[in-house]
Amino acid sequence: MATLDTKSALLTEAETLVRTLGYAAFSYADLSERVGIRKASIHHHFSTKEVLGNALIDGYLERFSAQLEELSAADMDTSRKLLAYGDFFAGSLDDGLMPLCGALAADAAYLPASMQRRVKKFFELHLTWLEAVLREGAARRQIKLQGSAHKSALLLLSTLQGASVVAWALKDPSVIKPVFRQLVETMAK
Amino acid sequence: MATLDTKSALLTEAETLVRTLGYAAFSYADLSERVGIRKASIHHHFSTKEVLGNALIDGYLERFSAQLEELSAADMDTSRKLLAYGDFFAGSLDDGLMPLCGALAADAAYLPASMQRRVKKFFELHLTWLEAVLREGAARRQIKLQGSAHKSALLLLSTLQGASVVAWALKDPSVIKPVFRQLVETMAK
């Protein structure tokens, strides 16, 4: 029990650290202080920082894809579905954190290859989900696509991702949702 | 002469380092290796890393605001003006780098306060410029604003910023321009 507690505590704290300081800037020392075990003991749970980083993304990816699937199955109007997507994307920012993979993408060149691959996969997952929703919405004539579904998916994801960067820099998280809503409304018929 | 050469070489190399590795992840050692002077000698030109970082943003900001002013004065259709803006924003990404302030915004919490302020100022500069262009375009009836000029400016900047993150993660810089173009076209009457 204690094992799981500590391990998940490590993951939780590591995530907030990465999402505020970035992957390069956070250290095992920071982490040990927050969790309350010695620095060396972290290695018992995560042999290297890279392993920790990968576990972080894997967990994030799993949570996200579960939510996406759930949302996908929901019986909802397309634009409402997109807004809900934006909400739980932006929701993580309410506590004043960057989205994990946005934070990771920034010092991407510094990341080990295994992590870079996962980050890429994360974005691809989002894009394929968005594309499917958009295609379905277009088929049902609930939305009107300007360009291809692929391009529109990119537009939606980019906006959400970028809005979180801008919001973070301006120290004003409230800008995200209205911006995204405006974009979705533009797409709605 | 050699002074200026070395100093500007330091700035140039530091910029590419920040824009690939992030601010936290690059070191004076990396920089000294690239420029070809010893690590300690960098301190002669930039007493601390923070001073270097600030000089970096200041230069970037100066260059950008000059370009913005030039573009502002140009006699152009509004949507063409926006596309040109997008082009020189995306232009810096053709060499496979993140935009400077995007890279900096990511590990913002790690940055010294003086740098955080500059990053914020950078985004504000962009937003006010975009807002002015949008307002003018709306007055001339060259574009049709869905929401407020402020919100639309945020949307444009966010999209550009986010697209560069996504492009960087996917290792495909070609996605940026079409995405931005689609957004601008949506705004065009």
Next chain:
DNA sequence: ACGACCCTACCTACTGGTAGGTAGCATGCG
């Protein structure tokens, strides 16, 4: 008794930054 868990103590590599010195060029002065 065994393994999970966490500890102290330690390692090497490297961080940003400092101390002090030197080569070369410019300026000023007798």
Next chain:
DNA sequence: CGCATGCTACCTACCAGTAGGTAGGGTCGT
């Protein structure tokens, strides 16, 4: 002219601190 002075630009050598990671031992529940 010769020569001291002082500046720029860089050097070597080093600092304390911290990075991620390792070795080995103690404690505790099963």
